[in-house]
Amino acid sequence: MDLVTFGVQLLNAVQYGMVLFLVASGLTLVFGILGVINLAHGAFYMLGAYLAYWIATYTGSFALAMAGGVAIAFVVGLLLETVFIRRLYGRDHLAQVLLSFGLILSIDEAREILFGKDVHSVAPPAWLAGSFQLTDNLSYPVYRLAICAFCLVVAALIFLVVTRTRIGMIVRAGAENREMTRVLGIRFDVVNRYVFAVGIALAALGGIVVAPVSTVFPGMGDGMLILSFVVVVLGGIGSVAGAAIGALLIGLTDTFGKVFFPSVSSVLIYVLMAAVLLWRPNGILGRREV
Amino acid sequence: MNVLLEVSGLDAFYGASRILHGVDIAVARGEQVALIGRNGMGKTTLLRALMGLVPDCRGEVSFAGRDIRRAAPETIARAGLALVPEGRGIFASLSVTENLTMAARPGSDGRRTWTLARIFELFPRLHQRRNNGGHQLSGGEQQMLTIGRALMTNPDLILIDEATEGLAPLVARDIWTTLGVIRGEGIATIVVDKDFRSLAKIVDRVVLLAKGAVMFDGAPGDLTSRPELLERHLGV
Numbered sequence: 200m201d202l203v204t205f206g207v208q209l210l211n212a213v214q215y216g217m218v219l220f221l222v223a224s225g226l227t228l229v230f231g232i233l234g235v236i237n238l239a240h241g242a243f244y245m246l247g248a249y250l251a252y253w254i255a256t257y258t259g260s261f262a263l264a265m266a267g268g269v270a271i272a273f274v275v276g277l278l279l280e281t282v283f284i285r286r287l288y289g290r291d292h293l294a295q296v297l298l299s300f301g302l303i304l305s306i307d308e309a310r311e312i313l314f315g316k317d318v319h320s321v322a323p324p325a326w327l328a329g330s331f332q333l334t335d336n337l338s339y340p341v342y343r344l345a346i347c348a349f350c351l352v353v354a355a356l357i358f359l360v361v362t363r364t365r366i367g368m369i370v371r372a373g374a375e376n377r378e379m380t381r382v383l384g385i386r387f388d389v390v391n392r393y394v395f396a397v398g399i400a401l402a403a404l405g406g407i408v409v410a411p412v413s414t415v416f417p418g419m420g421d422g423m424l425i426l427s428f429v430v431v432v433l434g435g436i437g438s439v440a441g442a443a444i445g446a447l448l449i450g451l452t453d454t455f456g457k458v459f460f461p462s463v464s465s466v467l468i469y470v471l472m473a474a475v476l477l478w479r480p481n482g483i484l485g486r487r488e489v
Numbered sequence: 490m491n492v493l494l495e496v497s498g499l500d501a502f503y504g505a506s507r508i509l510h511g512v513d514i515a516v517a518r519g520e521q522v523a524l525i526g527r528n529g530m531g532k533t534t535l536l537r538a539l540m541g542l543v544p545d546c547r548g549e550v551s552f553a554g555r556d557i558r559r560a561a562p563e564t565i566a567r568a569g570l571a572l573v574p575e576g577r578g579i580f581a582s583l584s585v586t587e588n589l590t591m592a593a594r595p596g597s598d599g600r601r602t603w604t605l606a607r608i609f610e611l612f613p614r615l616h617q618r619r620n621n622g623g624h625q626l627s628g629g630e631q632q633m634l635t636i637g638r639a640l641m642t643n644p645d646l647i648l649i650d651e652a653t654e655g656l657a658p659l660v661a662r663d664i665w666t667t668l669g670v671i672r673g674e675g676i677a678t679i680v681v682d683k684d685f686r687s688l689a690k691i692v693d694r695v696v697l698l699a700k701g702a703v704m705f706d707g708a709p710g711d712l713t714s715r716p717e718l719l720e721r722h723l724g725v
Contacts, residue, residue, distance in 0.1 A: 379580070383638065
């Protein structure tokens with residue numbers, strides 16, 4: 200493999216890992232802070248992509264599609280937490296799995312009613328639509344690079360909020376000792392609602408961002424859900440930094456696995472997960488007690 | 490007497506076992522009360538029950554004229570109660586400054602007497618350690634941080650469990666001095682500690698708990714003059 204091809208594959212791997220990080224960071228936040236296993240996380244990824252398609256079709260603006268899709272997902276997240284998710288706190292995993300599986304079916308049905316079940320494509324914004332010509336017969340789309348840059352900015356924002364703001368301190372304190380934060384007067388019912396909404400918005404954002412480079416189709420969230428769980432377990436449940444490392448590892452393993460070991464590439468990420476868990480049973484940045 | 494906290498007939502249960510048996514206590518505004526008794530007599534349970542952390546409670550608890558027995562811990566905290574729990578409960582993954590900042594809130598009447606700067610003035614040691622993580626602090630520093638964090642909520646009543654347990658004598662003296670500062674601010678206190686001599690010097694009143702019930706409630710001098718009570722219930 201020559202250097203240019205390697206470079207292109209590396210960019211693909213990083214871009215894939217970055218999108219995976221967006222989605223998985225939302226999942227790990229909800230899992231780590233609320234203690235809720237949300238199987239419907241992938242469904243919101245799919246919903247985000249369909250919202251992007253729908254808004255972009257009617258307005259012709261990808262920026263509007265992005266802002267609108269994220270805003271709608273956020274509001275839906277607030278509503279779902281208030282009506283359903285809050286009933287799951289402290290319940291066993293079966294209740295969580297049942298409810299979130301029910302959400303998957305409901306969201307799928309809502310998607311079918313609103314947008315149908317057709318496969319769609321979304322055009323990237325015009326100013327990012329071009330390609331870099333690398334060699335005579337090899338080019339790289341500008342939009343894929345833009346995904347990397349955008350995801351880096353979002354990752355930096357998440358990092359800043361978690362490490363530098365009071366709300367970030369509260370969230371970290373709550374993950375460590377929920378009772379003590381409540382004793383200090385922190386209303387965790389409100390914190391939970393916003394954390395869930397942010398988690399859902401991140402899943403939708405992932406779907407919106409990939410819409411122009413993949414196709415928008417009904418089952419697109421399923422694979423993403425499984426990969427996100429692999430990332431969360433790999434990085435350590437509740438750790439956003441761990442999710443970033445896990446997502447990049449999965450991106451690299453999957454992309455280069457397909458290049459070098461195409462016959463076994465589909466199991467490689469699970470081999471990676473098993474190896475990491477043998478080395479660190481709670482994930483790369485996981486705390487001892489979850 | 491301007492009553493701040495009034496507890497009457499408080500029973501508390503953990504599962505089937507009954508920990509508190511009809512406890513009656515009243516605390517006036519700005520009053521400093523020592524809560525003493527042997528281990529397992531219900532001191533910690535009483536403090537936790539006041540803070541809303543014991544789900545199964547019966548009786549009446551009113552704070553600043555409000556019924557708080559069934560209230561959630563965050564509601565009770567916002568009403569003006571703060572807890573310095575046994576074992577401190579500081580956030581190990583947060584720095585000293587973050588532990589204090591995350592707790593900051595105006596008091597029940599909107600005052601913001603206690604700020605980060607004032608806590609650092611009260612505990613210069615915490616200022617030196619401000620960027621250290623909670624897990625890097627000594628026991629004394631952890632206790633200062635926990636008290637400082639409770640003060641950041643600008644409380645009217647602060648509950649301190651095992652104020653000086655496990656601390657070196659010099660550090661313990663700093664904590665007693667701090668209790669004097671807290672009193673000077675007009676904040677009421679219920680303080681639990683094994684060091685009855687030091688407590689007796691500073692508090693207005695002593696409440697002795699035995700088997701989940703109040704055995705004695707009065708001035709420290711009145712308890713000192715009853716050695717048989719001290720002998721039986723404290724082993725002093």
